[in-house]
Amino acid sequence: MNPVLTFIVVLIGLYGLATSKNIIKSVFCVTIIESGVILLFLNFANYEGGAIPIVSEDVAAIVDPLPHALMITTIVIGSAVTALALIICIKVFHHYGSTEWAQILRREDVK
Amino acid sequence: MIYVPAFLVLIPVVTGILILVFRNERMYLLAFLAQTLITVLAVSYFFVFRDDFASGAFVLGGWPEHIGITLANDRLSMSFIFLTILLWWVVLFYKYEPRKTDHSFLFFFLFLQGVFFGLLQTNDLFNLFVFIELTTIVATVLVGFKKTGSSLRAAIYYLLINTSGILMFLIGVLLLYNVFGTINLLHIRDNMEAMDSERLVQLAYILMMAGISIKAAIFPVYTWLPKAHGAAQSAVSALLSGLIVKSGVYLFIRMNQMFAALSLDYVDFFFIIGALTAIVGVVFALSQKDIKQILAYHTVSQVGIVFMGLAQVDAMTAHGGLLHAFHHGMFKSLLFLCAGVIIKVYRTKNVSEIRGVMKTMPFVSAMMIIGMLSITGAPLFNGYISKSIIKYGIEANPFQYAALFAVNIGTAASFIKASQIFFGEKPLSYAVKKRPPYVALAILSILCLVFGVFFAPLSDFFFTVDISHVSILSARGILEYALYLIAGYLIFRLIIKKDGSLIQRLRGFRPSFETANYVFVLYMAAMALHFIVL
Numbered sequence: 001m002n003p004v005l006t007f008i009v010v011l012i013g014l015y016g017l018a019t020s021k022n023i024i025k026s027v028f029c030v031t032i033i034e035s036g037v038i039l040l041f042l043n044f045a046n047y048e049g050g051a052i053p054i055v056s057e058d059v060a061a062i063v064d065p066l067p068h069a070l071m072i073t074t075i076v077i078g079s080a081v082t083a084l085a086l087i088i089c090i091k092v093f094h095h096y097g098s099t100e101w102a103q104i105l106r107r108e109d110v111k
Numbered sequence: 112m113i114y115v116p117a118f119l120v121l122i123p124v125v126t127g128i129l130i131l132v133f134r135n136e137r138m139y140l141l142a143f144l145a146q147t148l149i150t151v152l153a154v155s156y157f158f159v160f161r162d163d164f165a166s167g168a169f170v171l172g173g174w175p176e177h178i179g180i181t182l183a184n185d186r187l188s189m190s191f192i193f194l195t196i197l198l199w200w201v202v203l204f205y206k207y208e209p210r211k212t213d214h215s216f217l218f219f220f221l222f223l224q225g226v227f228f229g230l231l232q233t234n235d236l237f238n239l240f241v242f243i244e245l246t247t248i249v250a251t252v253l254v255g256f257k258k259t260g261s262s263l264r265a266a267i268y269y270l271l272i273n274t275s276g277i278l279m280f281l282i283g284v285l286l287l288y289n290v291f292g293t294i295n296l297l298h299i300r301d302n303m304e305a306m307d308s309e310r311l312v313q314l315a316y317i318l319m320m321a322g323i324s325i326k327a328a329i330f331p332v333y334t335w336l337p338k339a340h341g342a343a344q345s346a347v348s349a350l351l352s353g354l355i356v357k358s359g360v361y362l363f364i365r366m367n368q369m370f371a372a373l374s375l376d377y378v379d380f381f382f383i384i385g386a387l388t389a390i391v392g393v394v395f396a397l398s399q400k401d402i403k404q405i406l407a408y409h410t411v412s413q414v415g416i417v418f419m420g421l422a423q424v425d426a427m428t429a430h431g432g433l434l435h436a437f438h439h440g441m442f443k444s445l446l447f448l449c450a451g452v453i454i455k456v457y458r459t460k461n462v463s464e465i466r467g468v469m470k471t472m473p474f475v476s477a478m479m480i481i482g483m484l485s486i487t488g489a490p491l492f493n494g495y496i497s498k499s500i501i502k503y504g505i506e507a508n509p510f511q512y513a514a515l516f517a518v519n520i521g522t523a524a525s526f527i528k529a530s531q532i533f534f535g536e537k538p539l540s541y542a543v544k545k546r547p548p549y550v551a552l553a554i555l556s557i558l559c560l561v562f563g564v565f566f567a568p569l570s571d572f573f574f575t576v577d578i579s580h581v582s583i584l585s586a587r588g589i590l591e592y593a594l595y596l597i598a599g600y601l602i603f604r605l606i607i608k609k610d611g612s613l614i615q616r617l618r619g620f621r622p623s624f625e626t627a628n629y630v631f632v633l634y635m636a637a638m639a640l641h642f643i644v645l
Contacts, residue, residue: 017275017628026271033278044289070237077244081274088267095260101624104264
C-alpha cells in the first residue's frame with residue numbers, strides 16, 4: 001500500500017475532529033487517526049518480497065519486526081482509550097441528555 | 112542500586128493494585144510505606160550516581176542498548192522526580208482521613224505517580240509515547256472522578272484532544288525511526304548531524320512539538336486546561352497543575368536537546384507563543400469569577416512565562432524558565448489545596464460570594480497569602496527568584512520585557528481580586544468542624560519560603576548552576592513589585608470591579624471541541640510555515 005494513502009487516512013481523521021459536532025463521532029475520528037498511524041508504521045516496515053518476521057533456515061529476507069511489536073502496544077492502548085471515552089460518553093449522556101459538544105459545553109456549572 | 116529506575120515505576124503501580132484488591136481500612140498505611148520507600152530509593156540513587164548518571168542507566172531485559180528500553184536519569188529528570196515525590200507526599204497528607212479511605216482514588220493516584228516516573232526516566236521514544244498516553248488515561252479518570260456533569264465533560268475533552276495530539280507525536284517517532292533506524296533518544300541525538308534527509312526530520316520535529324504543545328497547554332491549544340483543572344477535585348487539580356502540565360515542559364527541553372544538532376530556529380517561535388500564552392491566560396483569569404477557574408487560567412499564564420524563559424539562547428535564562436516550572440509546581444499546588452479547603456467550607460466557588468476567610472480560617476488564609484505572594488513574585492518568595500532570572504535575560508529587548516511586565520501586572524491584579532475573599536464579613540450559618548490539613552499546607556508554604564531565600568545553594572545542589580547573582584532585597588526588585596501591586600490595584604478598581612460587557616463576554620467564552628481541533632491543525636500549519644518554508 002502506498003504511504004500517501006495511509007497518510008490520507010490520518011488527514012481524514014483530523015478533518016473529522018475539526019468538523020464533527022458529536023462526542024461519539026469525535027471518538028471515532030481519534031480511532032481513525034490511530035488506524036492511519038498504525039498502517040503508516042506497518043507500511044514503512046514492509047517491502048516487496050519480505051517474509052513474515054519469523055526467522056528460520058530457508059528464509060533470507062524478513063520485514064522489520066520492530067514496528068509490528070510497537071503497533072501491538074498501540075492497538076492495546078487505543079482500545080483502552082476508546083473504551084474509556086465511550087464509557088464517559090454514556091455518563092455524559094446521563095447527565096446532559098445529549099452527546100452534542102455544543103449542547104454539553106453550553107450548560108453552566110451546576111453547584 | 113542499578114534497578115532503582117525500574118523500581119520507581121513498579122512500586123507505586125503494584126502498591127496501587129494491592130490497595131485496590133485488598134480493600135482494607137489500614138491500606139492508607141501501605142501507601143505511606145510505599146511513598147517512604149520511593150523517597151529513600153530516589154534520594155540514595157541521586158547520591159550514589161550524582162557525579163556520573165550515565166553509569167546508573169538500566170536497560171530492561173538485558174537487550175543491547177539500541178534495541179532495548181533504557182531507563183536513565185540526569186539532573187533534570189532527577190529534579191522532576193523529587194518534585195513528583197514531594198507533591199505526592201503533600202496530597203497523601205491532604206487526602207488522609209482516618210477510617211475514610213477511598214481505595215479506587217488511591218489506586219489511580221499511585222498509578223499516576225508510577226507512570227509519571229516512567230515518563231521522566233525512559234530513553235526510548237516509543238516507550239515515552241506509551242507513558243504519555245498512560246498519564247493521559249489515568250489523569251482523565253482522576254479529572255472525572257467526582258462524576259459530576261462538568262467534570263465528566265472536562266474529562267472527555269481532555270482525553271480526546273490529548274490523544275489526538277499524542278498520535279501526532281507517534282507519527283514523528285515513526286519518521287525518526289525511518290531515518291535513524293533506532294528509537295533510542297540518546298542514539299538519535301548523537302547521530303543527528305550525520306543524517307541525510309533533513310526535511311523528514313524537520314517534519315518529525317513539528318509533529319512531536321505539536322503533541323508536546325497540547326500536553327504543555329500553550330497558546331492556542333490550551334483550551335482543555337481550564338476545563339479540566341477547574342472541574343476536577345482540588346487535590347487532583349493541584350497534581351495536574353503542579354506537575355502533569357510540566358510533563359510538556361520537560362519533554363520540550365528533552366526534545367530540543369535531541370534535535371539540538373539540527374539547529375532549528377525554535378527560539379523566536381516559542382518565545383512569541385509563550386508570551387501569547389502568558390497574556391491570554393492572564394486576560395481570561397481576570398475575567399473569571401470561579402476561584403478554581405482563576406487558578407487554572409493562571410497555570411496557563413505561568414506556563415507561558417516558563418516558555419518565555421526556555422525559548423532563549425542564553426543558558427541562564429533557560430535555567431530561569433526551568434526553575435519557574437519547579438517553583439510554579441510548589442505555589443500552584445499550595446493555592447489549589449487552600450482553595451479546596453475554602454470551597455469545602457463555604458460550599459461555593461464564586462469569589463464574590465466568599466467573604467471573611469481571614470476570620471473563619473486564619474491558618475488556611477495565611478497559607479494562601481504565601482501562595483499568592485509567591486505567584487505574583489514578591490521578594491523573599493520563590494516566584495521572585497525565577498521571574499528575576501528571566502527578567503535579567505530578556506530586559507535588553509524592550510518588547511520582550513514589556514510582555515513580561517504586562518503579565519506581572521495582570522497577575523497582581525488578578526490576585527488582588529482573589530484576595531477579596533479574605534476580608535469583609537460573612538457569618539457562616541454553620542460551625543467549621545473539620546480541621547484543615549495542617550501538614551500538607553505547611554510543607555508547601557515552608558518550601559516556597561525556603562526556595563525563595565536559600566535559592567543559591569539549592570540550585571547549586573540540584574542543577575549545579577550558580578544563580579547567586581540574584582539579590583533578594585535589591586531596591587529595584589522591591590520597587591518593581593510595588594509598581595505591579597499599584598498598577599494591579601488600579602486595574603482591579605477601574606476595570607475589573609465594574610464587570611463591563613467585554614469582561615462578561617470573555618467569561619462566557621467557551622470554545623467548542625471542533626474549534627479547538629481546527630486551531631490545533633492551524634497551529635501545526637503555522638509551525639510548518641515557520642520551520643520548513645521560512
